[in-house]
Amino acid sequence: MKSKKGDILNKVVVEIILVGILFALFLYINADKVNARGVRQQVLEKQTALLIDSAVPGMSFEIKKDNLNGRVSDIKIREGRIFVTVQGLASLKGYPYFSPYSVSVKDEGTKFVVYIK
Amino acid sequence: MNKKAVMGDWASLIFHLVWVVIVGVAVFGISSIFYSHYVDVRDAEALILSKQIANCISKEGVVDLEKFSGSEREILSFCEIGNIDRFYVSVELYDSNRQSIKNFSQGDSGTLWIRDFYEKISDEEDQYMPGYFEIEYPSFVNLNGNLFEANVRLEVLVNDEF
Numbered sequence: 604m605k606s607k608k609g610d611i612l613n614k615v616v617v618e619i620i621l622v623g624i625l626f627a628l629f630l631y632i633n634a635d636k637v638n639a640r641g642v643r644q645q646v647l648e649k650q651t652a653l654l655i656d657s658a659v660p661g662m663s664f665e666i667k668k669d670n671l672n673g674r675v676s677d678i679k680i681r682e683g684r685i686f687v688t689v690q691g692l693a694s695l696k697g698y699p700y701f702s703p704y705s706v707s708v709k710d711e712g713t714k715f716v717v718y719i720k
Numbered sequence: 721m722n723k724k725a726v727m728g729d730w731a732s733l734i735f736h737l738v739w740v741v742i743v744g745v746a747v748f749g750i751s752s753i754f755y756s757h758y759v760d761v762r763d764a765e766a767l768i769l770s771k772q773i774a775n776c777i778s779k780e781g782v783v784d785l786e787k788f789s790g791s792e793r794e795i796l797s798f799c800e801i802g803n804i805d806r807f808y809v810s811v812e813l814y815d816s817n818r819q820s821i822k823n824f825s826q827g828d829s830g831t832l833w834i835r836d837f838y839e840k841i842s843d844e845e846d847q848y849m850p851g852y853f854e855i856e857y858p859s860f861v862n863l864n865g866n867l868f869e870a871n872v873r874l875e876v877l878v879n880d881e882f
Contacts, residue, residue, distance in 0.1 A: 614729055621733075622740050629748045642757045649761045656768045683802045699881060701769065701807070703800035 643672040644689040648698040651678070651685050651717065655700040658719040666715045678708045678715045762851030762878040770853050770876045773799055773809055777824070778872060783813060784862045785822060795824040808832070808877040813861060813870050821861065821870060830879055851878035 647670065654664055668675050670689075677688035684697035700706070705720045776799035777783055791798040795809055808827035815821055832852075839847060853876045861870040 610729070614733060618733055618736060621737055625737070625740055625744055629744045633748050633752055639757075642759070645757075645759050649759055653761060653764055653768065656765065656772075699803040699806075701765075701772075701802045701804070703772070703802065 640673065640690050640692040644687055644692055644694055645698075647672050647675065647687045647689060648685055648694065651687065652698045652700040655685070655702050655706055655717065655719065658702065658704070660704050660720055663716055663718045666717065668713055668715070675715065678710075678717070680706050680708055760850060762880070763853070765878045766851050766853035766876045769801070769807060769809070769878065770855055770874050772801065773811065773876070774855075774857070774872070774874060777811060778859045782860045782862055782867070783870070783872065785813075786862070786864075788822075788824060792822075792824050794826050796826040806879045806881055808875075808879075810873075810875040812873040812875075814873065815868070815870050821863070827877075828879070829877065832877060849877075851880075852876070 647666075651666065658664070666675060666678065673690040675687060675689055676691065677686075677693075679686040679697075681697065683701075684699050686694040686697040688694060702719065707718045707720070709716045709718065773795070777788075777795070788795075788798065795811060796804040796807060801807070804827060808829045809825060810829075811824040813821040813823070834849075854874070856871055856873045859870060859872045860867055
């Protein structure tokens with residue numbers, strides 16, 4: 604009898620632990636949405652793309668790493684798209700710009716500088 | 721306790737966990753839809769694109785039609801605009817009698833028919849359409865060496881980026 608009670612208790616404990624792990628996993632996946640990292644990334648990518656689109660050759664602009672939208676750790680330009688990594692959230696799709704000019708990004712310590720040539 | 725009973729206990733545990741996963745995916749999946757937010761910059765893009773096209777076609781206020789021969793349906797490519805899949809651009813040149821001189825365009829006019837449809841059935845003027853920008857401005861046109869005044873009507877439509 605005692606052994607049966609112990610088995611039921613073990614099963615309940617294992618189930619609680621597994622359910623806890625599953626919900627922690629779900630919460631972790633949704634945390635990006637809740638803390639709006641994705642929205643901040645979207646804002647930064649679109650703002651940068653609009654600045655690139657409206658710039659003329661010879662212009663450059665700076666994006667501080669300690670940005671209002673979070674810590675910007677990386678900015679990449681690839682195939683006409685801008686990819687911004689905000690608070691560790693890497694960009695998968697990026698955002699397209701349509702500027703006919705050549706665009707490059709340089710990491711200068713505390714800031715990124717975008718050059719339009 | 722026999723082996724069958726133990727197996728049955730663990731089978732029911734797995735069954736419970738499968739249910740928890742289904743409920744979890746449903747709850748978090750639906751809630752994540754409401755948390756997602758789309759920042760719409762199509763109006764700004766349409767405005768910037770129209771400026772770029774205007775600068776491209778009428779440099780220093782003169783539209784040189786000889787330059788565009790063969791590019792009537794590739795105006796975006798002619799102006800070296802990148803990522804053109806989302807754009808529709810139409811440029812129409814009118815003389816002072818509102819007679820059409822030339823038309824350039826490129827892209828998928830896509831949702832423009834919805835605007836036309838609403839304009840027909842609605843009494844309201846100036847229906848708002850995200851990503852749509854229209855401007856008309858005076859310019860000179862150079863046609864076979866003849867320079868004359870004309871109006872340029874520029875229409876830009878930026879579609880969604882998903």
